Amino acid sequence: AQKITQTQPGMFVQEKEAVTLDCTYDTSDPSYGLFWYKQPSSGEMIFLIYQGSYDQQNATEGRYSLNFQKARKSANLVISASQLGDSAMYFCAMREVGNDMRFGAGTRLTVKP
Amino acid sequence: NAGVTQTPKFRVLKTGQSMTLLCAQDMNHEYMYWYRQDPGMGLRLIHYSVGEGTTAKGEVPDGYNVSRLKKQNFLLGLESAAPSQTSVYFCASSYSSGSDTEAFFGQGTRLTVV
Numbered sequence: 237a238q239k240i241t242q243t244q245p246g247m248f249v250q251e252k253e254a255v256t257l258d259c260t261y262d263t264s265d266p267s268y269g270l271f272w273y274k275q276p277s278s279g280e281m282i283f284l285i286y287q288g289s290y291d292q293q294n295a296t297e298g299r300y301s302l303n304f305q306k307a308r309k310s311a312n313l314v315i316s317a318s319q320l321g322d323s324a325m326y327f328c329a330m331r332e333v334g335n336d337m338r339f340g341a342g343t344r345l346t347v348k349p
Numbered sequence: 350n351a352g353v354t355q356t357p358k359f360r361v362l363k364t365g366q367s368m369t370l371l372c373a374q375d376m377n378h379e380y381m382y383w384y385r386q387d388p389g390m391g392l393r394l395i396h397y398s399v400g401e402g403t404t405a406k407g408e409v410p411d412g413y414n415v416s417r418l419k420k421q422n423f424l425l426g427l428e429s430a431a432p433s434q435t436s437v438y439f440c441a442s443s444y445s446s447g448s449d450t451e452a453f454f455g456q457g458t459r460l461t462v463v
Contacts, residue, residue: 240391242391245389267448268448269447269448269449269450271451271452273454279437279456279457279459280454280456280457281439281441281454281457283451283452283453286449286451288448288449289448327391327392329392329452331446331447331448331449331450332448333446333447333448334446335446336382336394336397336407336446337382337441337443337452338394339384339391339392339393340391341389341390341391342391
């Protein structure tokens with residue numbers, strides 16, 4: 237069964253600094269996708285970034301990048317130059333072919349001015 | 350461009366009451382999902398559907414029923430609400446079950462059972 241682990245319930249970062257949110261996963265399927273979603277205080281789920289298991293390079297989307305270490309089964313989200321608007325819950329998720337998307341418990345990020 | 354719309358956004362129920370949450374998507378997606386979000390537990394899958402007329406159980410299906418009579422709608426029912434069902438409910442949809450397929454989420458429904 238799929239399992240996603242986010243070990244950091246809460247994180248703090250100073251504005252303009254970079255922060256890494258950890259995510260490890262467990263799967264026996266060679267083909268899978270990894271996703272990060274942001275949930276601000278308003279409650280909606282916002283898709284941030286995707287990494288495929290066969291992708292050779294780490295995914296990047298603007299200030300977001302995914303540090304994908306396949307052998308360690310980790311998919312950490314890196315946010316560069318943090319902004320106050322980055323304060324939110326962040327969820328790591330994984331999807332195997334033919335299966336639904338499973339989520340970690342989330343990390344609450346607080347950006348300090 | 351509505352995407353995924355959930356109705357209602359907030360609801361308070363008494364124990365034992367029933368209700369239906371409606372999810373509607375306008376993206377012609379085949380796959381639809383109902384999740385519940387609880388503190389410290391992330392999102393857990395309740396039920397899902399791989400197409401009109403089909404439904405299947407997820408991780409935490411007990412106490413819930415679903416129906417997908419039309420492709421664009423996915424209904425979640427609570428027949429006899431319990432305080433343990435106090436949660437935030439999210440509906441999501443995707444065009445396929447491929448591993449690279451993003452899920453699109455509704456705004457969520459905050460349900461309190463007293």
